[in-house]
Amino acid sequence: MKNSEKKQDHILQFRFSPDAVERLDSLKSKNYFSTRAEVIRNALRLYEYFIEKSEEGYTVQLVRGEEKLTIVPLSGV
Numbered sequence: 001m002k003n004s005e006k007k008q009d010h011i012l013q014f015r016f017s018p019d020a021v022e023r024l025d026s027l028k029s030k031n032y033f034s035t036r037a038e039v040i041r042n043a044l045r046l047y048e049y050f051i052e053k054s055e056e057g058y059t060v061q062l063v064r065g066e067e068k069l070t071i072v073p074l075s076g077v
Contacts, residue, residue: 016024027039050060050071060071 024036024039027033027043028036031039031042033039033042053060062069062071
């Protein structure tokens with residue numbers, strides 16, 4: 001791939017409440033991510049996966065032993 005064909009990164013700015021920044025930093029620490037952006041990128045991938053599977057008719061469940069929790073779809077699907 002030529003340098004001129006490389007995709008360029010985009011710089012985005014978001015405004016977060018203090019509580020949201022605290023939650024973001026907590027996720028960063030728990031998952032040993034090096035940056036907040038890494039947390040956001042991983043969250044985006046996970047969210048995209050859930051949406052795609054919801055569009056395919058799947059439901060998401062958390063299972064622990066006999067206990068099952070169904071997660072409400074995160075989109076208007």
